[in-house]
Amino acid sequence: MTTIRRGGPAGPASSGEPASPAPRRPSSDAPLPADPRLARELLDGLAEAVVTTDHAGIVTLVNATANSCPS
Numbered sequence: 016m017t018t019i020r021r022g023g024p025a026g027p028a029s030s031g032e033p034a035s036p037a038p039r040r041p042s043s044d045a046p047l048p049a050d051p052r053l054a055r056e057l058l059d060g061l062a063e064a065v066v067t068t069d070h071a072g073i074v075t076l077v078n079a080t081a082n083s084c085p086s
Contacts, residue, residue, distance in 0.1 A: 066078075
């Protein structure tokens with residue numbers, strides 16, 4: 016069975032040839048930079064909401080995007 020992508024945000028429509036594998040993405044478990052200012056700058060620059068919690072479920076960080084989301 017051949018699946019043909021029809022375009023959109025993911026890219027142009029397929030010509031029917033097999034898609035090349037997606038590039039490897041860093042693991043979400045990768046540590047943040049050691050410098051807290053750099054980590055904050057990195058997280059605040061993301062267009063996605065990021066909320067981190069400790070093992071007890073207490074929120075320890077909310078980035079700018081998550082902070083601007085309606086509750």
